[in-house]
Amino acid sequence: MIFGSVKMAMADQTNVKLLGMWASPFVRRVQWALSLKGVISYDYVEEDILNKSSLLLELNPVHQKVPVLIHDGKVICESLVILEYMDETWKGIPLLPHDPHGRAMARFWARFSDEKLEPNAWTAMCSEGEEKEGALKRAIEAASKIEEQLIKGRRFFGGDDIGYLDVAMGWVACWLPVWEEVGAMSIVDPARHPRITSWAGDFLSHPLIRTNLPPKDEMVDYFHGKRKRIMAH
Template sequence: MASENVKLLGFWVSPFSFRVEWALKLKGVEYEYIEEDIFNKSHLLLELNPVHKNVPVLIHGQKVILESFVILEYIDETWKQCPLLPQDPYQRAIVRFWTKFAEEKLLGNAWMAMCSEGDEKERALKASIEAIEKIEAELKGKTQFFGGESIGYLDLALGWISYWLPVWEEVGSMKIVDQIQFPNTTACMNNFLKHPVIKDKLPPRDKMIVYFEKRSKEIASLIAATRKG
């Protein structure tokens, strides 16, 4: 089963796609990467993911697996080398909790803080910083990485904080992760980016700045239009 052909549909700047690529590379799984234009979706993407119509999509032989976190767990259960999730059920539960927390409380608010203005930006920025405060407290005196002493599932889930979030901060003229206020989070971010698998698989930062500046302006215009309507 594990030796069947593996393909991944992704988007060059999607942190959700990168989670999956990082996992495959950590496991040493060979795969074919297929770049998707999410603004002009291919027939293949629409056929494989008719529900959400987005990336990433993992194809393993005849099987199609959707949603980045579901894909990560599938990869971990299919290829046993270099385990991503802890073996202990309680520790796995902790990892899943913080994965869900960061996705629900930080990612959406940080994105909104970049794309909005005025009171809405301040609310989203405040919520983002509060989420980082919780993560910082959890990390205190504990780990080299977000998930422990070696890179794992939680690091792949929170990896966007290390690379995407500073870009969003620059584009949105804001600061969420202050390195003096959040030394543990900053240390984990730096350790993550130094990992050989991660540092060799990141999108170009200058290209990301251009992309997110454009996207944030488009979304800000949509928000303004919605208010007027």
């Protein structure tokens, strides 16, 4: 389904620009979605988050963060909002489910991942003692809730094809193992979360995902540096 529809999207991908940062999971989910949508020709601008460009500050004055998508002169910020905009703009390859309840549930669990799992995993990586223990506990609990959403026999959250929720949670497959290594901790354990473990393997082996992954060794070095700077304060 994905590869057969690529040409449908390619005709409508002009004037696309993405402001991003290579180590951001939120930027990468937009890049994955662009690939899945067949939008393979666009301008990418790498941002220095410690020295933000005037363009980034102008286009996203509220949060001053990446990603920022510009399409035909229209500016869209926040990665999950961008995913929904893309799904409505390049309709040939839908990411969200067709039925309203399915779409609502996909949005709910994407937000849950961003609001419950991601911040607690980050805090656990960048802290020690009771703070680390509390964040780690909350992260494991969140991962267990997500585990329940993966139906046995399905490769992905929505079925046999990658969809919105897989892209939104792709950081769990790629970033979380790095954070676990840097923080000397375990959140997603194969014995405790076998479905997430299986899903992560399928997600990372997908042809359009495995060719668009950041180098793990560079990720480990980058987040070791981030952890060191945060812990020094």
